Amino acid sequence: xxxxxxxxxxxxxxxxxxxxxxxxxxxxxxxxxxxxxxxxxxxxxxxxxxxxxxxxxxxxxxxxxxxxxxxxxxxxxxxxxxxxxxxxxxxxxxxxxxxxxxxxxxxxxxxxxxxxxxxxxxxxxxxxxxxxxxxxxxxxxxxxxxxxxxxxxxxxxxxxxxxxxxxxxxxxxxxxxxx
Numbered sequence: 001x002x003x004x005x006x007x008x009x010x011x012x013x014x015x016x017x018x019x020x021x022x023x024x025x026x027x028x029x030x031x032x033x034x035x036x037x038x039x040x041x042x043x044x045x046x047x048x049x050x051x052x053x054x055x056x057x058x059x060x061x062x063x064x065x066x067x068x069x070x071x072x073x074x075x076x077x078x079x080x081x082x083x084x085x086x087x088x089x090x091x092x093x094x095x096x097x098x099x100x101x102x103x104x105x106x107x108x109x110x111x112x113x114x115x116x117x118x119x120x121x122x123x124x125x126x127x128x129x130x131x132x133x134x135x136x137x138x139x140x141x142x143x144x145x146x147x148x149x150x151x152x153x154x155x156x157x158x159x160x161x162x163x164x165x166x167x168x169x170x171x172x173x174x175x176x177x178x179x
Contacts, residue, residue, distance in 0.1 A: 001178050002178055004073050005073050005074065005075060005076055006076060007076055007077055008076055008077065008174075009076055009174050009178060009179055010075070010076060010174050010175055010178060011073070011178055012178050013069055013073070014066075014069065014070070014073065014075070015175055015176070015177065015178060017062065017065070017066040017069060018066075018175055020062055021059065021062060021063055021066060021099075022153075024055060024058075024059045024062070025059070025099065025149065025153065026153070027055065028052060028055055028056060028059065028146075029146055029149075029150055031048060031051065031052050031055075032052060032146060034048065035048045035049060035052060050118070052106075053106070053110055053117050053118075053119070054117075054118070054119045054120045056103055056106050056107075057103075057107075057117055057119045057125055058119065059099075059103065060100070060103045063096070063099055063100065063103075067096060076174065078171075079163060079167070079169040079170065079171045080163065080167065080169065080171070084159075088159065091152055091155060091156055091159075092156075094152060095149065095152050095153070095156065098145055098148055098149045098152065099149060101141075101145050102142060102145040102146050102149055105138045105139075105141040105142035105145055106138075106142050107125070108129065108134055108135075108138035109134075109135055109138045109139050109142055111126075111127035111128070111129070111130065112130055112131075112134040112135035112138065113127075113130070113135070114127050114130050115127060160172045160175070
């Protein structure tokens with residue numbers, strides 16, 4: 001087992017970052033879908049919003065660390081045809097950009113009234129920007145971005161399955177565990 005990426009495989013750190021982000025994104029999306037149906041007086045209303053915000057802030061940090069790790073530890077050579085490699089690179093960078101944009105929109109919803117974001121009672125992220133109707137337009141943007149992320153995540157997962165089941169080129173196996 002190795003920690004850093006190699007030319008032909010991902011290292012343990014990149015694999016752990018990948019799956020941590022993947023699980024957090026799917027969890028936050030599911031939680032968000034569930035939350036929008038809660039009424040203000042529901043017993044789970046406040047706790048679910050606090051959990052969603054806290055995990056979102058931690059995901060922001062994990063994603064930033066993941067990008068930093070990727071900058072100093074480039075990904076292995078991609079498999080597939082040239083066009084597949086280009087599409088894969090485009091989807092990966094689009095996912096990074098859209099995830100950050102989704103989290104910024106979530107931050108803008110939360111801080112629209114000038115209050116900071118409490119993260120599991122451990123620390124707070126201060127409100128920096130407030131504006132007219134910020135909660136409304138940031139909420140709409142957050143929802144659109146979250147659905148767009150999930151579409152790209154689905155395409156990403158389908159492409160991984162295609163590589164595993166049709167091409168059988170080891171692409172999926174590389175992100176499951178370092179060899």
